[in-house]
C-alpha cells in the first residue's frame with residue numbers, strides 16, 4: 075500500500091505532536107466533505123459566479139510571432155484577486171466553514187495569498203489573521219492595504235529573514251496555540267500532509283480547464299507547459315491533468331542574482347531535508363540550518379518547495395530551470411509591451427523560461443504559459459528598480 | 465537494561481528537575497559552565513537543545529537563544545563536545561532535544577551514534593510525531609539511548625497508547641496548547657491529561673512548556689508529575705546577563721535552585 079502522506083520518499087508529517095490531532099481532523103474532513111455534492115455545489119458557485127472562472131486561455135499573436143510557436147496564456151491574472159491563489163483560499167475556507175472553524179490564519183509572501191484569504195474570509199464571514207514578513211510588507215505594500223481594507227488583520231513578522239519562511243513559522247506557532255478554533259489556510263502545496271494534496275486538488279481546476287480549452291481550440295494537447303515554482307501550487311495546478319500525457323512540463327525557479335549569488339532555486343540548487351512539516355528539497359547549510367533565499371519576487375522567495383515537486387524532479391517528469399531576477403524583469407516588460415498584459419513578477423519567471431523552451435519548438439508546436447497572476451502589486455517595486463529607464 | 469534516565473527516576477524517590485539549556489548559548493565555553501552550574505544547583509537531568517534556524521515549536525525566548533547559539537557557530541559537533549566534556553566529570557543524565565532536519569542531515573544513525581558515544585542518554589525530536597518516529601526510535605535502540613516522545617492535550621487515547629509503546633526513558637507532556645515560553649498559570653486541563661497519561665503508561669510522565677516558577681513546579685507535582693522540565697525560564701536568565709559570564713552563571717544557578725527547592 076502506498077502511503078497517502080508521501081510522494082515517493084517526500085512529504086510526511088513533521089510537526090509537533092500538538093498539531094497531529096488537527097491534521098487528522100483536516101484529513102478526515104478533506105476526504106469526506108470535499109467529495110460531497112453539497113460542498114461541490116458551493117465550490118462551483120464561488121469559483122464560477124464569484125471568482126470569475128473559467129479563466130480564458132488566450133492565444134497570443136505577438137508572443138507567438140516572437141517565440142516562433144503557438145503560445146497560449148492561461149489567464150489566472152484575470153481571476154478575482156488577481157492571482158491563482160484564490161482557487162485554494164476559497165476551497166480551504168469553505169472546508170473550514172464546513173468543519174465549524176471560525177478563524178482563518180494564513181502566511182503570505184507576495185501578499186496574493188493573504189489577499190485571497192482575506193477575500194474568502196470576508197465573503198464567508200470568517201475572521202482572518204495574515205502573517206507577513208517585514209521585508210515583504212515593504213515590497214508588497216499595495217497588498218497590505220488591500221488585506222486591511224478587506225477586514226483582515228496583518229501581523230508583521232520580524233524574525234529570521236523576515237520573509238515567507240518566517241511568516242510560515244509564525245502561522246504554525248499560532249496554529250499550535252489555537253488549534254481548536256482555527257484553520258491554518260496554507261497558501262501553497264507545502265507543509266505537512268494533507269496540505270500538499272489538498273492544495274493541489276483545489277488548484278487542479280487550472281489544468282482541467284486548460285486541457286478542455288486547448289482541445290477545443292487546437293484539437294490536441296499542448297507540446298509544452300511552463301509555470302513558475304515558489305511553493306509550487308500554480309505549477310502543480312496546471313501540470314496535474316497532463317502528468318500522464320506526452321506534454322513536456324517545465325518549472326521556472328527563482329535564480330535570483332544568478333550563479334554564485336543568492337537565489338530561491340530550491341530544486342535546482344538545494345538538497346532534501348525537513349522544513350515546515352515535510353521532507354522535500356531545501357536551501358540549507360551542511361548542518362541542516364535553513365538558509366535565506368532571495369528573489370526579486372516575494373512569491374518565489376522561499377527556501378523550500380512542495381514535496382510533490384521534489385518527487386517530479388527526481389523521477390524526471392518535470393524539468394526545473396532557473397530564471398534570474400534580471401531575466402524576470404526583462405520578461406515583465408516584454409509581456410507588458412508586446413501583449414498589453416502586466417504579469418506578476420512570479421509569472422514573469424515563467425514567461426522568461428517559456429522563451430527558452432520555445433527555441434527548441436517548431437512553428438506549429440503548442441506552448442502554454444501559466445500566467446499565475448497580474449503585476450499590479452509589483453509596479454511600485456519595478457518602477458523603483460527601473461528608475462530613469464522606464 | 466535500564467538507562468541512566470530510567471535509573472534517575474526510579475532511584476530518586478522524588479520528582480526530578482529537568483533543566484533545559486541551549487547548546488552554545490551564548491558561547492561553547494559558557495554553555496559548558498552553565499550545564500555544570502545547573503547540575504550543582506539541583507538539576508537532576510540536563511536537557512541540551514541543539515539549535516535550529518526555524519524552531520516552530522518554540523516561543524521568543526528559545527528562538528532568541530537559538531539565534532545567539534547559531535551566531536556563535538554552534539553545530540552538532542559543538543553539541544557532542546559539550547556532552548562529552550560534561551560527561552567526563554558527571555553522571556547526571558543528559559537529554560538532547562532538537563528538530564528533525566538537524567538529525568536527518570547528519571544521517572539519523574550517525575547522529576544517534578555520535579550522541580551516544582559522547583555520553584548522551586536520550587534524544588527528543590520536536591517535530592517527529594508518532595507518524596515519523598520509527599527511524600528515530602530504531603536508531604535510539606541501536607545506540608542504546610532513550611527516545612523521548614511527546615504527548616499533548618490534543619493527543620487521543622488511542623495515540624497515547626501507541627506513543628507510550630514506542631517511547632522510552634519518560635514521556636514528555638506538552639503542558640500548554642502552544643509554543644515554549646513562560647505562562648502566568650498552569651492550564652487546568654493539564655492536570656486531567658497527566659492522569660490520563662499515567663493510566664496508560666508505566667513510564668515517568670514529565671510536563672514541560674510554560675513551567676517557570678517554584679509554585680508551578682509544586683502544582684505539577686501535586687497533580688502527579690514525575691518531574692518537570694523548565695526551559696524558557698532558565699534560558700531567559702542567560703539573556704539577562706549576556707556580556708557577563710559570571711553574572712549569567714549566577715542568574716542561571718539561582719533560577720535552577722529556586723525550581724529545585726520546590727521538589728525537595
Ligand SMILES: Cc1ncc(COP(=O)(O)O)c(C=O)c1O
Nearest residue numbers: 186304305306307308373446447
Ligand atoms: C502570482 C503568483 N504566482 C506564483 C506564486 C508562487 O506560488 P506557487 O508556486 O505556490 O504558485 C505566487 C505567490 O505568492 C504568486 O502571487
